[in-house]
Amino acid sequence: MNSEKIKQIRAQNAEVRIGKNGITEGIINEIKRRLKDHEVIKIKIGSKDKNRKEIALKIAELANAKLIEVRGYTFILSKIDSD
Template identity: 35%
Template sequence: MKLTNKQKQYLKGLAHSLKPVVQLGGNGLTEGVLAEIENALSHHELIKVKVPTDDRDEKSLIMDAIVRETHAEKLQVIGHVMIMFRQSDEKKIQIPKG
């Protein structure tokens, strides 16, 4: 699902008050962490994930891997926090059209 800029702005506004649901630990991106992100996306649709690493390239690679594995949409990255969205079958969040 490809989101328009208007839809992304709307979702970023909703995500503003959210706290990171998943935070990567010292082991980086493990199967368990991915499973946790999958569960959070299925349950909430819109989540924040914290990737605490000072290496920009590593952080970028980890975030890209998360997006690729979960088939979610990366909305925004601020510092170490990535905002992600993936609509579930229940469509809990109503996105404005186009």
Template identity: 35%
Template sequence: MSQSKKEMMNRALSAMTINIGKSGVNDNVIEEIKRQLKANEIVKLKFAKNIARDKDTYIAEIVERTRCKLIDVRGHVAVIYKKKP
């Protein structure tokens, strides 16, 4: 693991967590993720167990719509990053 990825994972331990529920990803969820990325740079996304099988699709949509980078996925949790402007 590169030093920068290790550093980001350490920062992710205290990062804001957004829960993605059974309704999945919609415009309101995307807007909240954008707000949290702007404020914190690193955000954890926790997917409900009943939608976890579709999480890869949701993650791809979130990364595309928020123009962030996927740092890591473990179980039902994804960590994303977007550098502050």
């Protein structure tokens, strides 16, 4: 993924927000659906958990996606090429 594409994604509002209920099956399904429609999505974590990178990695694994970047309470996922 090129840096210009990452800059464009950073400028957008988060497409998915993870609230107080945390990582649910519904959230994972929504992330998968959005990754199907878009190559890259931006996700915001609502909790003040200190292990944000671990949460992002767990979500990426559950959604079968690649973690691109974690910044504060927001992270970017891209779909994994299935070539």
